[in-house]
Amino acid sequence: MADLSRLFNPRSIAVIGASRHPGKIGYVILKNLIDYGYNGKLYPVNPEATEILGLKSYKSVLEIPDEVDVAILSIPANKVLDVAEDCGKKGVKFLVVIASGFAEAGNEEGERKLVEIAKKYDMRVLGPNIFGYAYTPSKINATFGPKDLAPGHIAFLTQSGALGIALMGWTIMEELGLSALVSLGNMSDLDVIELSRFLAEDTNTKVIAIYLEGLKPGTGRKFIEEMKQVTAKKPVIVIKAGRSSRGQIAVSSHTGSLAGSGRIYDAAFKQAGILVARTIEEMFDWARAFSLLEIPRGERTVILTNGGGVGVLATDAAEESGIPLIDPSTELKTAIKKAMPWFGSARNPIDLTGQALVENYIEALEILNESPEVDNIILLYCRTAVLDPVELAESISKLKSKFRKPIVAALVGGEDVARAIKILNKNGIPAYPGPERAVKSLAAVLDYKRYLDRKIGRTI
Template sequence: MIDLTSMSKPQSVAVVGASPKPGKIGHTILNNVISSGYGGKIFPINPKEEEIAGLKAYASVSEVPQPVDLAVIAVPAARVLDVARDCGQAGVKSLVVITAGFKEVGAEGLELEKQLVETCRKHGMRMLGPNVVGIIDMHTPLNASFSATSPQKGEIAFLSQSGAMLVAILDWSTQVGLGFSKVVSLGNKADLSEIEFIEDAAADPNTKVILCYIEDIVDGPRFLDVAARAARQKPVIVIKSGTSQAGAQAASSHTGALAGSDLAYDVAFRQCGIIRAHSMTELFDLAVAFAKAPVPKGNRVAIVTNAGGPGIITTDNVEAKGLQMARFDKDTIEELRANLPAEANIYNPVDVLGDAKADRYRFALEKVCADPNVDSVVVLVCPVGVTQPVETSEAILEMCKKFPEKPIFAAFMGGESLAGGASMLAKAGVPCFTFPEPAVASISGLVKYNEILETPRDDGTNGLPSFDCKGVKAIFYDVIKDNRLVLLGSEAAEVANCYGIPAAPVVLATSPEEAAEEADKMGYPVVLKVASPKILHKTDVGGVKIGLKTAEEVRQAFTEIMDNVHGYMPQAVIYGIEVQKMMPKGTELIIGMTRDVQFGPLIGFGLGGIYVNLLKDVTFRLARGLNTREIEQMLRETKAYTLLRGYRGEKPRDIEALVDTIRRVAALVNDFPEIAEMDINPVFAYENGLSALDIKITIS
């Protein structure tokens, strides 16, 4: 883990390009550094000035007589490289390069950016930027940015790849009373990226939740490692833009980012425990929830309301979000029954009725919170005649104190008449909304995080045997020497065998006699298929013969296939004919792999056969770190799973063998990055064991 102290908690800061003129970025930055209450040394750098804002100015960083931890650079792009060199020579530890005009403006800018990174490397400096708004740490305190708004101090770290988004959020945050621990504008991410700042924020005792707006990820594997560790320390919530086809185009024209496919991001975030937000509102609702509320121990929600309709809507929402309506203990129900009016609904949602004052809310809330079958609570208040919003808020706050392990969220459904109560809750840090839906959505986020925390870590390598890597290498060597990228079926089966993937026996024969001999060895019936990388649709050219039951049939089929193929495609290079044992029909599955540019191999599993593209019953995981539990979860997500467990009276299939095989496929594609694509379709699953019938491997 790298040390970002010199950036977020520096002993001294130089502002290069500091200016006495209001309106200049260099003026705003210096002003922000000073007015943020920063306690270290501040050095304005400007060759034309003697003094700025009452501080002695220097012509260059190297002229500063004291050590400089952090230099914030806001000079024209053409001068940035010189300034960086000067900083390097002066022993500056960190740079924040505000200046734009680098990678984002084209090839020339990219070249300049590369030189800038080299300069930093040479002098051992780390750099944020270029093209950033700056960095703010509210607990240092230090505002080294040109943001017009200084945020409130709080517990949310916010990292943003979009500067405008960051500025917009800061402006908005002061209005809604949201506070931050750190705010980092990531810009072009030429050196430091979200990875280092996520790691830094995870270790920061002042940060309770980490928020990221990102458009791309530069180093997928490292991101996954860091994020997976960070996510177990505190919640990491990401909004990743560029999910759409058109959005990805806009993203790349904007920051030159190469957007990975959205599926891979989805899978990657999920696997490393990142919570993905799908709108700005969701992002900040979750931020507040995590900053203010405890993480519940489970997904059972209780609702206390003074009106039926809102209770029903909230119940709908609880189910729609995959949460459960808590079923109360008998004791809870008895106590509610004994003490609430007869017309009250004492089951969940608890309806304390329209004439409920604060004391009735307090009573019901206390009983519900104390129930061991309740993990979190939503309180709904409608402004009917006798409602006591302020006193009801007090009751809610009491319960928050008394049951600190259970999140309590409120929806005060109204305006002016409830404002006093609602603002009391907000001030005390209890999330309070106008409508119930965001309250439920927030609880759903907390519950998701609890599931992440409760998932044991397991990188998937436990108990894996060692595989015959040498065997695989030897096969690939031959394929490459033969100037091919696609393996023959027999080669792919050999590769599979090296990793213990149960391939159906298949052997390449070059003569009718050899084919018959091989068939005799493996046992009948067999299939013969022409082996030629150029022939994609073997059946169409008469290149396949099935159900061969004797050596004689095999010899004859061999000759027929050769004749057919020569007839249809006289110029095709034929490697021979594959003899494959016909396996008994099992449940048809597919196991496949596609490689994502950011996150590496993705393993797919689902219903196989010729309808695989039609039914689209395929679920994905990153091969990296794929463990047994995740594979089992993967199976459960598919319709194929219903078949595997025994559909319509059939015997269950060998799920254990299937999980094992998927692990082996993952190990294979992790070990050999040269495998570009792999498809096993179909895999036949039996009551005992599997058979991988048609294995396709493409290398790069």
Template sequence: MGDLTGLFSPDRVAVVGATPREGSVGHAITTNLIEGFAGEVVCVNPNYEEVLGIDCVGSLTAAGDPDLAVVVVPPDVALEVVREAGECGVKNVVVITAGFAETGSEGATRERELREVAREYGLNLVGPNSLGVMSTPVGLNATFGPDDALPGSLSFMSQSGAFITAVVDWANDQGIGFTDVVSLGNKAVLDETDFVEAWNADDETDVIIGYLEGIEEGRAFIEVAREVTRETPVVLVKSGRTDAGAQAASSHTGTIAGSERAYEAGLEQAGVIRAESVQELFDSAGMLANQPLPDSETVAVITNAGGPGVMSTDAVGDSRLSMASFGEDTLERFRETLPAEGNVYNPVDIVGDADVERFAGALDAALADPNVGMALVLSAPTAVLDYEELAESTVELREEHGKPVAACLMGGERVAPAAERLGEAGIPNYFDPARAVASLDSLAEYREIRAREYDDPTEFDVDRERVRELLDRADERGDNRIGVEAMGILEAYGIPIPDGEVVTDPAEAERVAESIGEAVVMKIVSPDIMHKSDIGGVKIGVAREDVHDAYEDLVTRARNYQPDAAVLGVQVQETVDLDRGVETIVGMNRDPQFGPLLLFGLGGIFVETLEDVTLRVAPVSEREAAGMIDEIDAAPLLRGARGREPVDEGAVIEAVQRLSQLVTDFPEIVELDINPLVATPDGAVAIDIALTVEQ
């Protein structure tokens, strides 16, 4: 990404395709620019000498070095215009024109050519198929939308141009303003990562928000957003949820880790606050833009209405917040000032006849308590309560104590003047207590994000050549699905495996069993039979004298189940004491956008039924791997629940990291399951493996 200053703060803008024809896109964009832009507008169209009172030139070359070119011409011509922009030194281009990748193979070819031209000349190109861009500090409205945005501190990107027009219209009605607005279009060159990075450097932008249907380069987005969110909150709505990734999956991990789960993991790792609705997007953004971050996640609720107070308490219970426990000094202040029928504990019920003085006194006491991180002022209208005065007191106390406050002054028309005063001070007012709590919750979430520490992944000493050799052997056989014959891959990356070998006749099986010296586990080895236990393809506790017959039986079962299956032999393996361990699963499914998506959870035969798993985008650090173990519901089993001996948690964390390195080093591995990875007090050992490679 180059410097985007000329995109958002140009001195001269050329509209290529400007026209006096009303009802056309070129006319709408030219009109919007003329009416508000602080700089110079240049019209480019060889068919006119003048457009809307402005002299018109025939080409960009004659436009006099514009900082920004807005392209509104047919798709075939657009390609040549973008090339001309590069040749004459224009660095910023917005391609409004549709008819590219969104229209099929011919359009996709055209878009690839557009991208190549833009990269050849180092252009900052928005689009194609874009509504355009806005920047309120310079009055720039280079869109064909019907409205200008109000000035404000939110910068907004959207993959839907129509959504932008609706949002700007609604935001104008709500008094919500923006710094920059970008319609991403097809994202041929500039994408969400570029704008997140650019807006972080913009002093005018306090919060970055967006509507996305997809993220082009997931890993790059995570890396950039992690740095950005240390300073600037990012709140996104991600739509287009799909199970396409799961439909194509053949492993446990792939079945569970569909595309939507990848976005959940990726956005969480990026430090992005994910909104589930447009309302939640702007509730969170408004709070983050205008309120200080709390010192804690505790909230005090001051209310004159018992029912709404209970509703707010329920909402707090559903969030990461907690109801504050007041100190004794605060409780004493409440007892001295509140009626006997009031409630001095949280939520603080100051009773229905409360006036502004009682409200203000209770709010002052709560905000002064060091155990309180934030507050909610919650009120139903009464004849003795003046909402405008209550709003003024709330504003003053928020400023005095420097703690975040949300308001829930419930009602209709009588609320409007008070809500306006609160809004001027950056205090949002909501009718629904749950919305008020959710907005405070976004502050607590961002507080957590700001406090995160990120480490580099550990680089282990591994045998990459051995893995390459094993993958090449499978490729030579024409196998893209590999089972226990690939256990050596894990061994090469330092993940412990049981002693054993893959053998191709009963005599070899007996030899290996003899060397192990105890009862063994025997498994059929076939790339065509991935779930071996389903067909009786696994035998546990086979005595040495039974190994020959067990070998013959396993091969027969495989042949009967699938006559055309490629049977590579039988794995003879030492027995791992499962009674002392916990069966876990470590896996990976390669997501198209985010790359290798790691999975950890409770393993064995119940993994898909229980789905007690957590996910991360690889590579992961030791801290992130440890976080995965913490997050599963079965974590107490690993730590000695119900009298069990705790497992070696460090060994499990290391196994996750080593798998992370493996799948990062070998992008042709598209799916991988270690199921189970048995965690014991003495370490962790991989019992079985299944992987899929891209041929």
């Protein structure tokens, strides 16, 4: 595997096609790099400018009086090959090619020549047909998307530029922290496999989420074998687009990839230990859980709730998702009864009833945390007049350091419940606005645990 460290930790970046005009892609990329706080050397390149955004501009990459690790090419497709040649002569290590108009538009020859030039000079190519990339530990936002990215432990790779840009804003709204965001585009050189292998070794990344449209012809077997090595180290979640016959046609015109049958891809993903999500929401729900939780020691699970209805919904979802719910022992029932009104239920789901207060939840959580019968806890809350959800979330968050077992939470209600969900997520407890989403997220974590147990003999 090639060393990609200088792509994600570059000492210097040249933005070729940097613009003085707001709204132009070359302007936005340069401004995002500045505003997000990249502290390496930045070199705008524009033959018609001497200064852009307060930085000295150069007419050519060859005029830059320093080494250049990464060159971002925000120029028309018909100029890319000549500029790539200049970058090679300069000793650039990585080309990030924003331009469209290559294989996805029928210009396979142009894309082939781009890769040939890169190989001649020992450069690597990300793209073409991308919106850039970001790596939050290095304060890099080399995209023409929103400026802000919340730092975290989720790496997101996407073949769709428009979707990737849209999800940049969505992750901020949902408070999902990213380690990396990489637009894959046509994958002329660097592909989902090589990037995933790098991220599998990245200490800042806990989970890899991928929007995938397809692979290059003849790479299926390599994908399975290489991704097995990735999933042995980090969980990988994929949402596969182009599952339908018409979707496959759309994929070929979008990134020039081979879409293929959804069933074939599902079989490949299963062999490689990849978790398959069906929706964007599901992919990021699972990614949130992986980014915040340690892999459970076991599968025995309890549901703790203040509402019978959400408890039943969670129970149904748990059974459908293969989560084993325990039947508490007499000893555990006796202990947990102390944390609830006399008419509550110590069975599983454990129903604290609608009269539950903060102290009831805290006492029950402490009992479950200490019980040798329990490996995982699904915590549910429905808005009641007697229990402020923000107070509950703050109290649970204070206990976080004492928790030895994974907890996922679902809180149902209005605006104050939404605030409580944010508090829990900020404090390392994955929380969701519905019981099914919480349960399925824990199920994904348990599925990955089973994969590790089965494939590499993991015992924890």
